[in-house]
Amino acid sequence: MRYPLYIYLVCFGIVFLFTGCEYKKNNSVKVTIDYPKLAGDTVSIGRVNMVDVSTIELGKVLLDSAGKGVVEVEVEAPVFAHINGKELAAGILIYPGDEIEIAPSAAGARLAVQFRGDGAAVNQALNETQQIRSEFEKWNGTYYFQLNSEDFLAAKDSLQKSYDHLFSKLKSDTQVSAERLALLTHQTGMHVVSYQYNFAIGKDTSEIPAQVRRVVEHLPIDTVALQSGMFDYSLVASQFFQHRINNAVYEENDQMDSDSLESIFPMMVEKKIKANEYPKPIEDFIRVKSADVQIRLNGLSPNMITLANTIEKEVASEELKKVIREDVSRWEKLGPGKPAPDFTGTTPDGKKLALSDLRGKIVYVDIWATWCGPCVGEFPESKKVHSEFKEDDRVAFLYVSIDRDTLAWKKMVAAGRVPAGHHMLTSADAPESVWNLYHVWGIPRYLLIDAQGRMVATHAVRPSSGNVQGELRKLLSKSRIAQK
Known part of the structure; x- marks a missing residue:
């Protein structure tokens, strides 16, 4: 096996994450909103679709004239989600059985939103990490992906220190769940990985520091990030697929004429993905992400239909298979002989x-x-x-x-x-x-x-x-x- 130690650690993390003392049998999550300025607004809770980075809506509520309402959603495991209204946008980490309250913060507070109930301190910290992310989009006035190598490394290290400083305060709080804090720390670590991937895009190898190259040359084998819906892991996987798999197939077959290559391209990409011998959850995820991109770009060629049928038989996750089913359904409406939509x-x-x-x-x-x-x-x-x-x-x-x-x-x-x-x-x-x-x-x-x-x-x-x-x-x- 290629990833024995990492797989062991990830599997241990999953056991820790999904069987720890906080994991409750009741899958219902109750989010109570008390936000007077949002009176009459519809507030929704959703999570990221890890394949195409769209939003999967979990639930929503129309707030009453006092800005109060309750959203109840079902989750089978801890997941990073987001809550949105016309004037409300916040990240939220929810565990099965959670009861959470959201209200406006006092005047002058660092965040506009305050959390009470299960995981309140970690959810406050989650939203502080969003502010840190925004602050590090630029370093000394320059977008981080436009920095030279030396300045980028300084920015990356400072980003990590900012996260570490935030979490050091939480570690000393005995009311903070170690499980939730570990998962939040995991998420910010994935953002630092994504930060490096974004910097490396489009650059020659000589322009990328060696320590960054070591990160971006491999896909993190991270089932915890996948199953808990970490947005940055979806981005990292997309970039890795595009640059290390998709583009590599083109480069390895640059002697073929484009029409011949396009006709067999889906199966060649499948072969390259499987050659990496990823754990099945990761392999399924990358296969579906690959198929989704190709169908969106090129529609339903005979080979893509064959690939879609293969994924239906071989991929375990119903959620992943649903993405391809929806892709196929969209394109079938534009199939030969179907009415051409007017514009x-x-x-x-x-x-x-x-x-x-x-x-x-x-x-x-x-x-x-x-x-x-x-x-x-x-x-x-x-x-x-x-x-x-x-x-x-x-x-x-x-x-x-x-x-x-x-x-x-x-x-x-x-x-x-x-x-x-x-x-x-x-x-x-x-x-x-x-x-x-x-x-x-x-x-x-x-x-x-x-x-x-x-x-x-x-x-x-x-x-x-x-x-x-x-x-x-x-x-x-x-x-x-x-x-x-």
């Missing part, structure tokens, strides 16, 4: 244009922006494709810009630097935007829609592939046959 935008002359306005035509959609180099780099080939079909009114080319700079977009279109066709500008932020309706994670992105307004491809071939013309002719041929 609208504004043309360069200020008129409204919708995808549905082109019904009756085969539509090749190009989602782009003026600042996107790869998008603009495809335009010479796009112009060639357009020229072959410019006399055929059965085919439409729709260029959808997500620019925020309207003037830059108009200038580029007016200058003829964008291929001829239909042009619209749309916001990526709106719920009904092309970005959200078609689950766009990056551009350029191409869609192919038939004359009946049905999906042909959510990830259509790009102009430089040389295959767009063939795909369009194939659809035209099918259309002629259907009309006979």
